[in-house]
Amino acid sequence: MNAATTRPTTSAVLLAAGADESSRALLTSRLGDTTVVEAALATVRTVVADEDITVVVAPGDTTVREALGEHLAYVEQAELLGTGHAVSAARERIAHADVVLVAYGDTPLLRPDSLRGLLNRYALTGADLGLLTAVVDEQLPYGRIERDADGVLRAITEATDVAGATAPDDDGRLEINVGTCVADPRALLARIDELAAEGEHRLTPVVRRFIDSGASVATYRIYDTDEVQGINTAAELALAGDIVLRRLFEPRRNTDTHVVFGTGGWRAVIGEGFTLGNVRRLCQAIANEAIRTGIDARGVVIGGDRRFLSRESAEAAAEVFAGNGIPVVLLPDDVPTPLVTFAAPHTGAAYSIVITSSHNPPDWNGMKVFRADGSLPLDPETDRFQDEANALAPGDVVTLPLAKARATGLVVDRSLTDPYVDAIEEIIDVDAVRGSGLRVVVDPMFGTSQLTLGTILGDMRVRAEFIHAAHNPLFGGVAPAPDEERLATLKSMVASGGYDLGMATDGDSDRIGIVDASGRYVETNDLLLVLYWYLHEVRGERGGVVRNIATTHLLDRLAAHFGERSRECRVGFKYVTAAMEEIDAVLGGESSGGLTVRGWLKGKDGIFACALVAEMLARTGKGFAELLADVHAITGRLHTLEASVPATPDMRVAVPRRLAADPLTRVGGYRVLGVDRTDGVKILLEHDNWALLRFSGTEPLLRLFVEADSPEKAAELLDWLRGFVTA
Template sequence: MALTATSVSTETHRAPDGAPAAILLAAGVDDASRDLLVQPLGDTTVVQHAFETLTRVVDRSRVVVVVARGDQRVRELLGPDLAYVEQGASLGTGSAVLDARGAVPADAGAVLVAYADTPLLRSDSLLGLLTRHRLKDADLTFLTAVVDTPRSTYDRVVRQDGDVVAIVQEGDLDAEHVDNHEINVGAYVAGPALLFGSLERLVASGAGRLTELAHTVIGEGRRVATYQIYDTDEVHGINTPAELGEAADIVLKRLFMPKKNTDTTIHFGTGGWRAVIGEGYTLANVRRLCQAIANETTRQGLESRGVVIGGDRRFLSHESKIAAAEVFAGNNIPVTLLPDDVPTPLVTFAAPYLGAAYGVIITSSHNPPEWNGMKVFRQDGSLPLDEETDRYQDEANALSVDEVITLDIDLARRAGVVVDRALTDPYIDAIEQIVDVDAVRGSNLEVVVDPMYGTSQLTLGTILGDMRVRADFIHEAHNPLFGGVAPAPDLQRLSALIEKIRSSNGRYGLGMATDGDSDRIGIVDETGEYISTNDLLLLLYWYLHEVRGEKGGVVRNLATTHLLDRLAAHFGEDSFECKVGFKHVTAGMEKIGAVLGGESSGGLTIRGWILGKDGIFACALVAEMLARTGKRISELREMVYAITGRLYSLEAGVPATPEMRVAVPRRLEAEPLTHVGPYPVVSVSHLDGTKILLEDDNWALLRFSGTEPVLRMIVEADSPEKAAELLDWLQGFVTAGV
């Protein structure tokens, strides 16, 4: 809707009296500056970025956009439903604001003026500006920032006893203030009468800059307030192609900024949705996500199949699974609600067992205790692929609380739309149909199990009991704090399990551990040595292929040992590398008909079992392997190493700063690798992160985690010394120039 300089939109609705209005200056000063406004910036363009930030604090219907005469590009980008004003004579920013006077809603209590070529201002900064203006009852309020090296294009703010007494250009600073680095950023708020009245007089006298307005208001002794921004990236204006490139880096960096307090959106990673309790993880978000999944269930016509819902032992898991059940019930979708605390693989099993449209479990897996989340499984028990989870999260984030349909749990139970049903026995029975329970009986195996305060005690304890395995459990109590550590079954967190085995005088033949939701496994051998999942996968693949006669290839993610490939080649079988995320592992298993799929972080499954990782099943399979071979873990390792040779893995992680997420990939693109230290690079894969392939199955991987703000560095080499050398090189590469 194009407006003249004096016309007013009749299509915008009235906001409550006193609500702010805004003017976005998007006319530019010449063709080059106007071209920059419509250039891509992140997922949008420069002018769209500025406009979207502005409309987070001022209603869209109350924003006036000033464009150049005859300009259509900004209109096409922002849409036809806005109030547009064509700038008259190019007399400066003050003149452009004055041109917009007739289009500003008559009831505006204050007018916020912002520039389209300064698109990196945060909405919080604009909200702070408006709020400061109101609370200070100011005549004029503007944004300031203190920068290390002010550009000459920015005027300096001069204060006396904290009050603004002048705004001057750099060359006009006196000796007392020459080192003053506080700048006028260039966003203003004023009442409409003062704003337009003062500008009318200034423009008539030939003063066309908005800064002249500030000079006048200060000189008249009116109330002037400021709001300081502390992220100097916000000050970045776009007046050249080089500055546009710098702005793109800032936008990219912001994508990876940890968002706290105000970030309530749902984001799926490689293992479901996870967030800090009280920030991203709230019952409101649980309900919104379940409504989105319920909507998808209805669209597919799968309501009659229902859903199965469970929860683990974390804070809010019980309340969350009730909230989830109420949403599905409210959408006329039957719910099988699993009582008590259940392992994730039980829900993975339950979806196809019941023929449910979806399986849902409230869990944050191995994350620290302040986290919780949700995993969603399809009808066959597999994890949805990225395009599906993107659809769920986008729809959930677009839903308001009023759009969530619920039915009280007590009423839902009375109506039979929510049914409480334990599926522990069917799950255990299914495992015992695959694992040879009878073969383990009589083996006199004694084990120690560390469920890490998680959910495996009932199921794994029952299976081991049926095998007549004598099992001692530690850390089996219900403790949502997990003993103060993240419940991940890795070497650093299994010290109690290791010590119990080492102090037992050879009593125990095996130590087993599962993570918080029991889909990952950790193993300690009879000597108390931690066995990496890489080695465990190698042993199980050998066992399945050679002892159980299960022919077929193997699938691993790209962070998992290449010894599996060597063993597969020895067997004449295929090996397949996939991205991180168990959904990619199971998809790869189907693709090549693999007998085993796994990942170095502790997850595995076999052909014929569920399409997800299962630490409980894995523990049972390891017990079977020891019983049927009659060998200890240490003996099996040496036997398989004789076939494959040795490779040594090391891993490290560093906090993934936003700067690092931008700089590391850019440096990898700009500096094609030919060597890692003295070792020649054979090839580089960008399947998932950057994997540098060296000779003789040696490799190094840089990958940003999909579940935590961490950059992971993983290497595998012929010797421990070479592995340490490769890891040192990666760490040096990552930190250089960041």
């Protein structure tokens, strides 16, 4: 390698001596899950190796050393004369390097990209000095950057003398000197020494000396004011703590090394978080778990839905498991998620895996993993999967080319459509539906239910017309969720065509949407209520019911009427099925459209649910509206409303803080009976009325739910929630 291509050596100095005891105490104060100085060091570490970092501390101070650890190099600033003098204290450590980065221990919120941008601009421009600046809306306690008409840096005005500074830019914004800089250490130390001889020991005058001497200065601007929040007082520490909390909830691009499980598997934007590399790493982590626990010989079942990259990802997953010596059943073409849920217990596999992101928008994909019994792994297990996957390098993944895996029998292509359909028809009373003359319209929303649901309806002799059934990975340009606003065509066809029912399933077929004979969208809360009555009273299946916290309390009333138990659980279908086992419930469901029954899958199944609804209408001989009226005669009426508001980072900090501070004795004019903080904040009112605020686990949204004994009261409660969270 010649000199022109040799990578320059970069060292860093982290200034952590503080001006006095108070400032040093702040350096080691807690900030989020770390300390101030640790947070500052963590950012520097993203661009400079530990062995090239020097931490400057006060004479005799041990607190910073204790916080950062003894593996770093420390030098003491003999006298606390200023920041330039502090850099000079590290002279012996930095003089050998080509580049030195100077950073501050009391400015811990700089992002790694800001330091990378500064170093990159300094290197590419060949400047004598690189300086980090920030564009802000108001003057902060930093020096003001002054530029000429050509944008060239001409001066830095001290924060104490901003009255003499030039006017703000046309947009009213100011540019300030953050203080972090980069230079050739020999040139930097030479100017520090020059000024020290004149009695000046601060770093800002050193930067001015560069400017005044005609040296070239490259600046890298940052535009996030939060980054420049220094910590010199307890009040500033509190502000920094709020910033850290907001950052935790900022929407992030899921990069190629970041796998995160939510309530229903791993989901990410295609080309950002969802990549074949991440699919392989996650599958390697699951394969490792199977080998560690001795269940690898049982193999895995893998399938994919109709989304972009689903087939390629399923095949990539098969190559990883085969590479680890784990047998694979690879399902052909596109398959619904419930079929994959069914596959693990049906085949005796250790895991079944489906490539899908359910009802997310078309530019998303993801993966759901099911255990041997068809249940979703709980948080401790998915935490292990994601943590191990994120720790793996591409070279840690073991693969076997698919052609060789097929040739050796490690990968077997096999369809499970017939066994899945047969299993449903063993539970559903197919004969009862035959001869009923049911006419339905089915909307798979361009998803995966057409083959399986079409086969079942055909066996029932139901006259079914399918819409939106073609293979379209764009899903018609919308997220394939069976919500009322996305089922306008289905509603219109049912009403105008004299059909008995409209059925819809989401993109991967595990959620259901129903339209009654009048073309009215049936709320899932109402569907669950009628299905529970039907299972208990018509099919004679005794047992309780499970609902999540956002689902109607009328299910509890109906269970009490039957003398059965009801159970509330957290959002996430894995919690629904776990609670069903605990109380031997006959039905479990959630207001978002997922449900299952005892004796079927330990996961939600929109295809099975559609078949069950057809059976219910055929056996009772009644339309859905009539059935609902019969059940309401038992339970009374409650009215549900829900809404979503964008969950900004500020809101994720402010709303929990406001909820913690507010005793919540009344909501509007209604007395509060209790507050449940198990999953979000659920406010319990009289007469089974309630209001729920919950941040989504899969989208940047704050979800609001209410249930009340009149439509007007429900609207009033929802308005109160909106006002509370946006105040």
